Amino acid sequence: MLLPESCSVKVDGVECRLPPAHVVSVQSKDGEYMLAVVCDDHIAGLKGRLRVLQKEGKMPLGKIRFQPVIAVVTDCVTGIEEDYVEIELKRGVDSERKA
Structure with a gap:
């Protein structure tokens, strides 16, 4: 899942520029819904704000979950010459490389 690059919180109308550290969701009887991403500072x-919104009926009742963001990095094939050579050498197969 692709997440926003910064925290979802605004303070006095100014967006927080810190990277997200947690995915915020609510588990209700109908399912689980992602609400926001938040940094450690907020x-x-x-x-507290989400509990108030639940009490006011502005947000579904249910368990509020804060799950840590886990970055996943892959060594993907992008189609450059080195990728084709690596595939041919490691797998022992001919690639569709343009000569």
Whole structure:
């Protein structure tokens, strides 16, 4: 899943520029819904705000979950010459490389 590059919280109308550290969702009887992403600096404030929104009926009732963001990096094939050579050498097969 592709996440926003920065925290979802705004303070006095100014967007937080810190990277997200947690995915925020609510588990209700109908399913689980992602609400936001939040940095470590704003997690406590968002927890309180979400509880208030649930009490006011502006957000589904259910368990509020904060799951840590885990970065996954892959060594993907991008189609450059080195990728084709590596595939041919490691797998022992001919590639569709343009000579």
